[in-house]
Amino acid sequence: MSEAPHSLTAPHKLEYTYKRSTGPILGRFFGGLRDGRILGVRRPDGRVLVPPKEYDPDTGVALSELVEVAPTGTVVSWAWVAQPREKQPVGRPFAYALVKLDGADTPLLHAVDSGGDAKKLRSGLRVRARFAAERTGTLRDIEAFEPAEGAKAEAGWPRALAQKDLPEPLEILKVPVKLDYLYSAGQAATRFLRAIAEGRLLGQRCPVDGKVYFPTRGACPEHGVPTEGEPVDVKDRGTIVSYSIVRVPSENLAVELPFAAITVLLDGADSTFTHVLSEAKLEDVHMGMRVQAVWLPREQWTTSMRNIKFFKPSGEPDAPFESYEAHL
Amino acid sequence: MRDVAVVSFAQSRHVRREPDRNEVEILMPVVREARERSGLGRGEIDFVCSGSTDYLAGQSFAFVAGLDAVGAWPPICESHVEMDGAWALYEAWVKIQTGYADSALVYGFGKASMGDLPEVLALQLDPYVLTPLWPDAVSLAALQARLCLEGGVVSEGAMAEAAVRDRRNAKDNPFAQVKGDFEAAKLLGEPFHVAPLRKHDCAPISDGAAAVVIAAGDVARRVCKRPAWITGFTHIAEPQDLGVRDLTRSRSTEIAAEKAGVGKGPVDVAELSAPFTHQELLVERALGLGGATKVNPSGGALAANPIMAVGLVRVGEAARRVQDGSARRAVAHATSGPCLQQNLVCVLEG
C-alpha cells in the first residue's frame, strides 16, 4: 500500500428533533418561561437553584419547592462571542454570561445582547430578560438578557408559589439537533469507492491467509494486520448466503418495502455483504440462489455501492449448501 | 493492591486534520506499535479496553470498528468506555486488580476534524437547559477564565506563560502539533478569540490515537527493564451545572490528588490534560505542584489535543519519563466535560 490517496469526503448531517419529557420540575420551569416567568427550586438549606432540578446536585436529595425569581439580575461572568455560530441565541456579537437573577443563589447561563458592543459588558452589570413575543416553553423564550443599568435589585424575590400559582407544565420539550460533519471514508474505502465508480469491484487479500475481503477493508479483522498488496477484482455475481424479507419501514432505508435483503458471497470473495434482490418473486428467494448485479446506467455511476442498483437471479443452478455454509 | 505498571506506549502524530486515514487507519499502527514494544505476544494480553465517542463521527457504534484494529481473534476479553482512553486505562487497571487479568492493552482514538468540535461538545451539556442555547466549549471555558482572572486566581500573563512553556516543551516532541518559541508579551498583543481567551489559551483540535500496555508484577518485570508502576489512580466527577461549582478551583482534581497520594513524595514530572491555559494553572494548583516539578515536558494538551486519546497520552508521556529514568515519580492528569468537570489523576513511579 505505497500509494496514499487522499480520503474521499462527503457532507454528513446528523439531524433529529428530540422530544424530551420534562418531568415534574423542569415541566413547570418551561411552562413558566412560556408565561414569561422564571422559576427556581429551594435546596434543603434554603438557597434557590436556577434553573431548577429535581434533585440537589451536591447530594442527590429530592427537591420539590418551586419559587419564582426576578427577570432581572447581575452578570457574574461573561464570554464575548465575536463570531456567533448559526445556532447560537443572538445573531450579532454577544456574550454568553452567568447571570444571577434576583432571588436566586446560583447563576443561570444565557446570552447577553448589548447591541454588539463588547464595551457595555462587565461583571456586575445589571441585566433584564428580554422575552420573545411568541413563547413555546424553552430557554429560547428568553431571546437574551439586555443591559439594564439602574434596575435595582427589587425586594421580595424569590416569591413563594402556592399550588394555584404554579404554571401549567410543559410535558414535552422539543430540541432540534443538527450537526454537520465532513465524513472521511479513509484509505481503504476510498480505493474501493474509486474503483466502483469505474465499474470495478475491488477486494483485498489478507496477507496471512490470502482470503479476499470485499468490500475492501484496511485491515484483516481476523489477524489484525493491514490488507497489503495489489487489490483483486471480484465478480459481480455470486450466491445468496442468507436473506430476510423486510416488511417494516425504517427511516434511513434506500429501498421500497417489501424487499429481499440478501447476504451475498461474490465469486472470488471470501467475505459477504448485504444488498437488495429484485426481479424475483419474494417467495422464490432462497439460500444458495445464484444472483448477478444489475448496474445503474454508466453515466449515473458515483463513488458509492449504489452503483449496483440491485441483484437479480442469474438463472444458474443453486450453489450447494457446503459451498457457503462457512459464511453464515 | 497488586503492583501494576505501564510497560509500553505509542501514539500517532497528532494533526489538525488527517487527510488520508480514517479513525481505524490512524489507530491500527499505534496499537501494533504499543503491542510490539510491550514484548507481549497477542495471546499474552488478557484484557483490552478502549475509549471513544460516537459524536466525533456522527455515527452510532463508531467504536465497533476499533476491534478491526486490534485483530480480535480468537475472541478477546474486551470492554469500552464512552470516555477518554485514560478512563479505559482505569477500567483495565481495576480488572487487573481483580485478578481476572495480568495484562491489558488500552487505546483511545478520535478524529475530531470531521465535525465542528466546540459545537459538537455543546451536545455534552444538560439537554434541557444548556444544549438549546448551543454554548460552545470555548465560550464556557472563557466564562470560567474570567471568573479566575477577576478573582485574582490567575493572570493573563501567567496564562500566556503556560502556553509559551508548553509550546517550547513540545519542540522536543515529534508527535505534537503546536510548538515553537513564543514570547508571552507578543501573545498578549494578539486579539481575543472568545474574550477573555486568546487563541494561545486554547488547545488545538487534533486527530489522533494512543495506546498503552499495562501489566502486573512479574509480567511487567519480565518484559520491561524499568516499568512505570502505578502507585495511585483515582478519578472524581463534579456536578455539571456551572452555577453550583466553584469554577476558580478544581475541587475534583484536589480530591483525586489527595486520594491518589500525589503529595506523598516529590513529583518530578506532571503531564496535564487541561485544554485551556487557565485550566492548566488550576490543575497545577489542585495537584499541589511546586517549582521542582517539570510540567508538561511533552507540551501537554495545549500542544496536541486528540480528544478521547489526549488523557491516555498524558499517562503514556508520564510513564515514558519514568521508564527512561528522567523522572523517579510522575503524575498524569486527564479531564472530561465542561470546565474541568471530571478529572483523573495517576501517579507513576520507577
Place this chain on the structure above:
Amino acid sequence: MERCAVVGIGQTKHTAARKDVSMPGLVREAAERALADAELTWKDIDAVVIGKAPDMFEGVMMPELFLHDALGGAYKPMLRVHTAGSVGGSTGIVAASLVQAGVHERVLTVAFEKQSESNAMWALTISMPFAMAVVAGAGGYFAPLIRGYIRRSGAPEDTGIRVALKDRKNALKNPYAHVQLPDVTFEQIAASPMLWDPVRYLETCPSSDGACAMVLASESAAARSPGRPAWVHATEMRSEPTYFAGRDQVIPRATLDNAKSLYKKAGISDPRREIDVAEVYVPFSWFEPMWMEGLLFAAPNEGWKMVYEGATAMDGDLPINPSGGVLSSNPIGASGLLRFAEAALQVRGQAGEHQVDGARKALGHAYGGGSQYFSTWIVGSDKP
C-alpha cells in the same frame, strides 16, 4: 479477589414512552428503589457506574456527565460503559470489578435507555455517505442469521413461536414488564405480521423506556445489609470482529469461549444441571435456541429441542427468562443489566410471581453488536 454481592435491586416499569419523567427522573426511580432495597442512601455510595447504548438515542453526548449527580454521584468516581447491546451486562461487570478489586465498598450501577426521545430505528442505522442502507434496524440485521440457524439445525419452523409464547406468558407475572398480552395464544403469534421474514411481530422485542439499578457491596458491607445477598460467583466478557472471512455469525466463537471461561471461573462442570435459572438476552425469539447452544446448555444444533421439550419453561429443568425477557421489555442500554438483576432477584428469592422455586444459582447474559459482544455473570445464594 474480594467477594462481591448484590444487596439492592431496582427497576422502573418499562413502557413505550415514560412521558411523566425526565432522564434524571427515570434513572433516579430505578436507583432509589435499589437504595431502598439495600436500606442505603445516596451518601453511602462510593462510586457510580452508568451504562447505556448509543448516545444518539437520547441525543446527548456522554449523558453521564449531566446525569451522575442525579444519582448522588457528585464528587465521586463515575464511569460510563458502552459495549453495544451487551452494555448493560458489561456495566454490571465493571461495577462488580470495582468491589472485587477492593477499590470500593459500595457501588451503584445504573443502566437506562429513554428510546422515546428519538426513534431507535433511526439511531441504530444512521445513513452514512457512500453507503447504501439496506439493513432495517436490528431485526434486519439478525433475520438472516436466524435463517442460517434454522437451515443448519433443522429446527421446526414454529420454534420461535413457542419461545415467544412462553416469554409473553412469563411477562404476565412480572409487574415491570412492558408488553403484557393477557390472552396471548400460539395462533395469535403465528398470525402476527412478518416484519423481517422469518421474524414475526410478536417474536420481536419492543422499544422501551426504562432503567435498572443495583447496589453492589463488598463482603463486609453485605454483612451489614438487611436482605439476602446474591453473591457474584463469576463474570466474563468476550468480543470478536463484526466481519471476517468465514466468521460463524450464527453461533459465534465468542459466545462459546465466553461460556467456557465463565463456567470454569464459577467451578461449574455441567451448566445445564448446576444452573437453576437463566436470564438470557433474546431480542428475537429464535435467539433462545441459538443461545442455548451458545451458552453450552445444549449440543450444537440441538438448542431448539430444549424449547420443544419445555426445558426452558417456568416448570422446566432450566427456566429461561421467567421475567419475560427482552422480548417483553427492551430499554436497550438497560436490557443487559436487567438480565443480570433478574438473575440476582431469583437467587435472593425476590422475584415474586415469577420466582423459580429453590433457585440458588443463576446466570445473567447479554449480547450485542453483530452478535459479537458477550457479557455474562453467575450469581448464587451461597458465597463463592
